[in-house]
Amino acid sequence: MAESTEIRTGVVADPAGQEKEPLFGKKEKILITDPLLDNNPITIQVLGVCSALAVTSLVYPSLVMAVAVVFVCAFSSLFTSLMRNIIPKAVRLIVQLVIIATLVTLVNEALKVLAFPVYKQLSVYIGLIITNCIVMGRLEAFAMANKPWRSFLDGVGNGLGYGLILVAVGVVRELFGKGSLFAGSGIAMNIIGPSGDTTQYWINTAAESGIGSFFGWYANNNLMVLPAAAMFVIAVFIWIQRSYNTKLVDVS
């Protein structure tokens, strides 16, 4: 009973109803959690796949990319939602793109100052956040029809859902392709491989004794370094996710 009244007050648009609406209630929580799994931008909505393929060969750039996308996605949703009533329908794409392009330019300059090596690594793909379909897709599908605070949360949620897949793919590809994790960042970890003079691995496959001696057969999988590997990794994620949640299975 309490739930039904809450839903009704959400629909009613009069100011009295708005006061009762909580700032961070059940519906707001769904906006954040839903895109993480059941409505994930990459595995379910198929948006923003391009950058997922190109930047995920290492974990650290994927993490930076994820943060950048959360920022752009959240704030472009907020600003578009604030302006949604004054944007003419015919030029909405251009207005949205200018908002996104401005935010991306900000991210671009900030990264150049804060983390220059990663900026060099990501260079083109930071620019291509402009054409990341998630941002645009959420503006078209959600922010143009909803209030600013809800749009902001929706942007954060979708950015996080995208980042989750990006980092997960990055972990798989870097671990099996290079034997390390977070290479290039302050907490670089060398997990598995033959230790040399310059690098020490936790599991030293060249060791004569200890754990490493059982892994003498191990070699890095060079397929994982190719962009095509990201396709296979994402396909496996989709496979696992849809096996657990059969509602998501494509019936067509």
Place this chain on the structure above:
Amino acid sequence: MGDFLNIFIKSAFIENMVLAYFLGMCSFLAVSKTLTTATGLGLAVIFVLGITMPINWVINEFILIPAELEFLRFILFIAVIASTVQLVEMVVEKFSPGLYAALGIFLPLITVNCAILGGSLFMVSREYNLTESIAFGLGGGFGWFLAIIALAAIRERIRYSNVPPALRGLGMAFLITGLMGIAFLSLTGIDPAVFAGWSGVAE
């Protein structure tokens, strides 16, 4: 003419936008369910790439570089692309409502098709001239068109196969694209100068 053919073939087959650079994936995966809609979107991409590339070249060459406003490149390029797409959207809505309904949200999303902006950025970084950028636009678009038709045809066939339920549709599309990408790796060894030499003889 040799240059034109050279770049056309190179961008269509050897450096295919989708299968070698993985640009424009979103619409590539989502609109490749049937051959008809895939053909429509592919043609739209050729059209938009072929038009925006020379316009962006002119803007870059005669406005941005002389005025030293290169940092505005993203915004101006995307504005050109967005207005071209809106034009295409209006034309398609008027002349082919069926196609318009079938393409749905993906027509506006051509704007955010990375292949279009990526193509313009490649054009700048490779320092193409006007003819070359037209060839690159048409060739890149044609390569994208070929790839999406190939994927759509494979997906139409695979519908009759016994795929594990959880992989049906999207999962399978990812796997097929990955395999196609690896197959296209084998084309990287081809020297496009061969085609330039051949067209030179033909002339």
